[in-house]
Amino acid sequence: MDNIYLPRIVKIEDIYEEAPDVRTYRLVFEDKKHAESFSFRAGQFGLYSAFGCGEATFCIASPPTRKGYIQCTFRKTGRVTSALSELGVGDAMGFRGPYGNHFPVEEWKGKNILFIAGGIGLPPVRSVIWTCLDRREDYGDITVVYGAKKVDDLIYKNELSHWEEREDITLVKTVDPGGETPDWKGKVGFVPIVLEEAAPRPDNCVCVICGPPVMIKFSVKVLEKLGFDGDCVYTTLENKMKCGVGKCGRCNVGDVYICKEGPVYTAKEIKRMYNDF
Amino acid sequence: MAAEHDLKKKAKELLTKGEVKVVIGFGWNRAGTRTTPVFITRPEDTDRLVFNPLCVNNLSLYLTRKFKDIQALGRPAIVAKGCDIKCIAVLISEGQLKREGVYIIGMTCEGVVYRQELWAGMNPCTRIPEDIMPTKCHNCDVRNPHISDVTIGEKSIFTPPEKPAGMVFDRIKEIDRMGAGERWDFWMEHFSRCIKCYACRQVCPLCYCERCITEKNMPQWIETSAHPRGNLSWNLTRAMHLVGRCTFCGECERACPVNIPLNLINQKMTLIVKDAFNHSPGYSTEVHPPMIVFSPEDKEDFIK
Amino acid sequence: MNKKLLRRDRIGLLIEGVIKDGVFIAPSISERQVVYGPVKEASEITFDYIIPRNSFKDFLFPQTEPVARFKAEKDAVLLEEVKPRPKETVIFGVRPCDAASRASLRSVFTWDFKDEFYTKREERALVITIACTKGDDACFCATVGISPEGSAGSDILLRETEAGDFTVEKVTGKGGSFIDAHPHVFEDSVSGCALKEIFNPEPIGGVNLEKIKEWLKEKNHYENPLWAELSRKCVGCGACTFVCPTCHCFDIIDEGTYASGERRKNWDACQFEYFTLHASGHNPRDTQYKRWRNRFMCKFNFYPEKFKSIGCVGCGRCVRVCPVRLDITEVMAEISGQPGQGGS
């Protein structure tokens, strides 16, 4: 009997403190056979179990090009994430997935790609960034605009500095006004404003955007002003999920089931949805 | 029905003068077979208002913080029977409402029907037979509303029995006579049928917590699964949260889709509170509910 | 196809046969109301009912069931799968509207991922429907295109005769083999016994499903103030969704501790405030009218769009159980009457 609600045991191989209350776990499947056959696409998500507390939904933050492990990044907010935050290296967790659709990265061969992320919205975007960097020659120039409230809220700090050193990727880091520290060299300002300054060229360019709804709302306006077509602006929608397989009836935005038919949508598709956000 | 006519006239007058913005009352459903809560905001709609023994709902529910969109309509007038007014009194005594914040149209009442379907097809203007009246009406001492801005309807001359009587109180005596094990089996059989739909909580005017204890999951105090263990802690906790407050409007038992006799628990606790603290809820807006005050003379014989 | 006959006094025999290693579910009186429930002998069954208060989904998709158990050992976690081993279940005395709801549940529980907790139970269930000979003011099957003697979703369809017995009509192969397996119960009937008159409900005036579907498709109708007005009295309990045969939403929670506990699948309702609450505190459906709108849209827009079948079978349970008598057919009539339908 295949029980679609049964998670697989994963072991925590490494824990990285990204920011206050934000952690990245590197997970390895306990069942080696499953580990080999496991594959996923950038943008898919999974349900992570803290046994005794429940399941929580995060995207798979590591790129599909890296085999043998998966990563998830989450902020400690509720019951499950608090329980997950108490686990240590070597402890067991549960994982169910991968679920949902994915970013159509293969179709973007030869295009320029603009990544926009805000705060804890970076993980799904990061998975796509590394997918493109691991096959860097397939894509045009890559720009990343990433912002957070305060400097120590920025996550994946080491990767940000790594991206800064590389020439084949331009990174624009920013913090909200008042969030900068004395030795902060990046920009200061909300992401939509910094995006407008960077004024990326829309021709032959695809955009991936993820972050707090207010940031997406204003950034999409800026993108339209810059001439980006709604069909090539992709984002992942967030809703409460419990089953992840289109049964429990709670993640729908109007008639669209985010977990089954999403979470990745284009700005145009989102405009056609019912206003049930 | 003269009372209905006066009610419509009063409601129209209040709305046209702008003294209230909405009249919360009863109206017929489309088929004209059942009454259902209606919210009249325009004077010309006031002739939809009705009042008869089918008006069982406790409309004071719509005055609580659970209905912010109704509160946003402005100062309400409410069509209220005596038992509903008791709930309003408790809400005022618990600081949920201001007396002047609501215009109470008190309706004299000769008893309502336990469930509307029991009276299908009868003429609502006639007196209702005793056997389909709930126990609360057989013991009602507020058939003439005790708190109201206006009272409509003929004065009732009904005097309730000295000691509370009726099916609910008989069954309570029956349960008291049982042994502990028998009582446990009695309640476990009922509680195991609970499906955790929370209709009992949602129709109760006194269950107005913004986030109920069952929705708190850090830690999960009351298990949300509808197995006997989760149901027992839910029903015991709800009974404890209503001790000394429940005014026997009977809505919880009426709304329960699996017919759990919730009135038995609530009325047993009301008897205990009356006996131990000499408090009966719902008669005055000044008296604090018993569980938030204390008295050094509280009698106890079980504390070692 | 020769019709069989099921005498009322033979039902006891049928029950004995089934409950040897199975379960016999039938309508019986409990707590002053008719509910589906397991019965041991024929005397417990009641035949004088319009429709049981609960729906027979209770036995295919129970209110609460474990889906996994876990135990912590040193630094590993033992995960034990829970396999439902349902017994052969005969569900007797079902109404055609209930039986028709099977298709709705099956379509969502087998949408790509198969929920074996449902499908395993459904495969072991045999649905014996009795055509309706009476109804009440809450029934509206005809309004949603379901007939009081419809056979969709049933394995065997019974029709009451004047004498009180039942003519037996085989609907599915499974029903046929069940009939053949109990020859002493289902006799060859001498044709021509008078049937009781089938309940003939009038579709509710002013309700037009096509109009409703068109009106709901219009995105700007989603913000129409009609929704807030029509559902203002809704108290936000889960009674309507829990007795509804086509409502399938559920919650997955853990009980116990990290050391040992189980993961359970419980009924949940889109009418509850915290059903869609995000960890960030945002709630896309924060007010009651948005939740009620979602329930109506689910039945008359989402389901037809996704699964090509209306999500409502017109059994009227939500109307009967609602503490404030919020009648879905009144909302259907109201929406059918909305201007701006284009056409008539």
Add this chain to the structure above:
Amino acid sequence: MEKNLPITAFEPKIMAFVCNWCTYAGADLAGTGRMEYKPNVRIIKLPCTGRIDPLFIIKAFENGADGVLVSGCHPGDCHYTTGNYHARRRWIAFKSLLEFAGIDLRRLQFSWVSASEAIKWVDIINNITDEVKRLGPFIEYKRLKEGI
């Protein structure tokens, strides 16, 4: 210590919800006074009996307690002046509710133990343990634990 213990006789699990200023201090005094008493009790310290929610007692039974003791300052001694008066009211109602629900009240005992009454604390613990041992395990609740 014999190598193989006798087949373990039933040892009741007793939960004690005690107030920090009086009963806990009394229990502490019993400890510092090297007074021996049955080890079946698990003590949970709370600021005051006024803070003891009836839900704690239900949760204790749910998680396997066979007996629950709730104890605090004598009326008038409360560090917060009125905590124990409120608690007493709550206990009067809660005890009757559990009795009405069919729970054997010998499994739930209330007491006032002041900071100096170490001997009273020892007696209460010993006799609640003996009494619950005679009553045996709380099977009704444990059967609930197995679920439906």
